[in-house]
Amino acid sequence: MSENPPNVATVLYVDDEELACKYFARAIEPDYKVLTAPGVSEALAILRQPDCKVEVLVTDYRMPGQAGGELLRVVEQHYPHLVRILVTAYADKEVLLETVNGGDIFRILEKPLDMGALRSALRLASASARERAARRHSMLAIEETVAFLAHELNTPLSTIANFARTLQRRVNSDEPERGLPLKAEIGNAAAHMTDNARYCLSVLSSFVESVKRACVVPPARLAEGSAAQMISAILNSYPLTPPQRAAVAVDVRQDFTVRASPNCVALVLSSVLSNALRALEGHPAPSLRFVVAHEGRPYISLEDNGPGIPPAILNRLLIDPVTMHGRSGGSGWGLIFCNRVMQSFGGHLRVQSEQGQWTTVTLNFPASEKEPA
Numbered sequence: 407m408s409e410n411p412p413n414v415a416t417v418l419y420v421d422d423e424e425l426a427c428k429y430f431a432r433a434i435e436p437d438y439k440v441l442t443a444p445g446v447s448e449a450l451a452i453l454r455q456p457d458c459k460v461e462v463l464v465t466d467y468r469m470p471g472q473a474g475g476e477l478l479r480v481v482e483q484h485y486p487h488l489v490r491i492l493v494t495a496y497a498d499k500e501v502l503l504e505t506v507n508g509g510d511i512f513r514i515l516e517k518p519l520d521m522g523a524l525r526s527a528l529r530l531a532s533a534s535a536r537e538r539a540a541r542r543h544s545m546l547a548i549e550e551t552v553a554f555l556a557h558e559l560n561t562p563l564s565t566i567a568n569f570a571r572t573l574q575r576r577v578n579s580d581e582p583e584r585g586l587p588l589k590a591e592i593g594n595a596a597a598h599m600t601d602n603a604r605y606c607l608s609v610l611s612s613f614v615e616s617v618k619r620a621c622v623v624p625p626a627r628l629a630e631g632s633a634a635q636m637i638s639a640i641l642n643s644y645p646l647t648p649p650q651r652a653a654v655a656v657d658v659r660q661d662f663t664v665r666a667s668p669n670c671v672a673l674v675l676s677s678v679l680s681n682a683l684r685a686l687e688g689h690p691a692p693s694l695r696f697v698v699a700h701e702g703r704p705y706i707s708l709e710d711n712g713p714g715i716p717p718a719i720l721n722r723l724l725i726d727p728v729t730m731h732g733r734s735g736g737s738g739w740g741l742i743f744c745n746r747v748m749q750s751f752g753g754h755l756r757v758q759s760e761q762g763q764w765t766t767v768t769l770n771f772p773a774s775e776k777e778p779a
Contacts, residue, residue, distance in 0.1 A: 414439050415532035420449045420465040420477060421493070430464070433521055434528060438462075445469055446477045453485055460488060461535035462528065464515075467494040478511070487538045489531040493517060558609055558746055562602035569595040609743050631663040633698045633706055640675055650683060653692040659699035664771070666751035671769070674744040674755075678708050678767045681740065685712035685765065700771075707768040714761035723757050741767075 416439040419430045427442040434440060441460065443449035446469070453460060463481060465474040474492060481488055491513045512534065513527045573595050576588055637656055646654070664671050679694075686692040693711045715723065724745045745755040752772035759765040 415461045415528075415535060416441065416459045417462045417464060417528065417532075418443065418449060418452060418460045420445070420463070420469075420474065422466070422469040426466070430519070433519075434525065437525075438528060438532070446474075446480075449477055450480060453481070453488075461539070462489045462491065462531045464491040464493060464528075466517075467492060487535070489535045489538070491515060491527055491531060493519065555609070557750065559606050562605050565602050566599045569599050609746075631665065631668060632661055633664050633704070634658045634661045636664060636668065636672055636675065637696050637698065637706070640672060640679065644676065644679065646683075650692070653686070654694045654696070656696045657698070659697065661698055662700060662704040662771070665774070666753075666772070667747070670747050670750075674747050674769060675706065675708075677740055677744055678769075681767070682708055682710040682712065682765070686710055703773045704771040705768050706771075707766055709764060709766040711764050714763055714765055715757070715759040716761055720757065720759050724755060 414437060417434070418441045419427060420443045421427050421430070422444050424444070427444070431440040431442060441452055443452055449463075449465070452458060463477075463485075465477050467474040474494075478490055478492065481490060489512045492511050493515050495517045512531050515523060515527060573592060576591060634656070641651070641654060641656070682694055686694070689712060691711075695709045697705075697707045697709070699705060723741055725742075741755065741757065748755050748769060748771075753770050756768040756770060757765070758768070
């Protein structure tokens with residue numbers, strides 16, 4: 407059997423005739439990876455495997471025991487992302503009307519299979535399968551990032567609400583003042599409420615900007631989980647100019663799987679890359695280098711040879727909203743937001759810099775992420 411080229415679609419062909427399965431596989435390999443099953447139960451056993459990557463299902467209709475129509479109904483209910491193709495003899499067409507009308511059938515192919523029609527149907531089906539996968543992973547990415555935002559904004563919004571309730575009670579109370587005078591307490595509360603409100607707005611703003619920078623990265627490519635693959639996907643999709651792309655190097659010393667919040671991590675990486683590119687604007691010989699490795703715990707770092715960060719700002723960078731790019735719209739909240747993303751699953755961000763020489767931003771992951779990809 408020929409070796410399949412990388413990134414080919416996986417097709418599951420279901421037919422009780424062994425020769426038909428062999429003929430089908432021989433006809434379309436190596437353009438597709440082919441799995442075969444002699445019946446409905448065997449096909450469902452393949453689909454239930456945790457690492458199953460089937461994208462297109464091709465099934466015969468008439469089989470002993472459970473027919474192909476039963477398989478299509480189960481797949482429609484439990485594996486709706488699969489693109490389904492039905493193979494049938496001409497005499498079955500009227501019998502199939504109920505099955506076809508009750509399910510999402512991409513194509514019906516007649517026996518004996520015409521190779522031209524089969525290849526055309528599979529080409530369209532695999533494209534449809536990739537589109538469905540992209541939409542499905544996009545929804546997962548939205549759920550993942552919205553969940554982070556909900557968690558991250560809950561505390562400052564609750565703090566604002568508590569200050570507001572406390573002030574309302576003080577204003578409406580007839581009791582004599584205790585502690586700070588009412589005016590001073592209002593001023594103190596207003597300052598804290600303002601800080602928390604600014605943080606909420608900045609988190610949302612940073613999130614939106616990160617999404618804008620990372621939205622061109624195909625979610626399906628991030629789902630594979632490798633840190634090196636994630637960097638490759640970002641570099642292939644990020645709107646880099648040719649000189650910028652030429653300045654970027656990737657050093658994969660030991661790859662690992664990004665298990666927690668890969669879409670959020672992609673947002674952090676795109677944000678860090680954007681900061682580095684902005685720091686290198688106008689540099690005569692810009693250089694950026696990604697490193698994927700682990701020393702005690704997995705990490706991804708990005709080093710640039712830009713102007714560096716003054717120590718007074720560096721020491722506050724992940725704590726206070728300070729920035730060197732205020733004139734170009736920087737708010738100082740971007741790296742704070744990125745650090746909170748990493749902290750949300752047990753990691754953290756580290757920023758090191760030598761003024762006038764270099765800056766390195768490192769994404770440190772939990773130790774459990776260190777298994778090689």
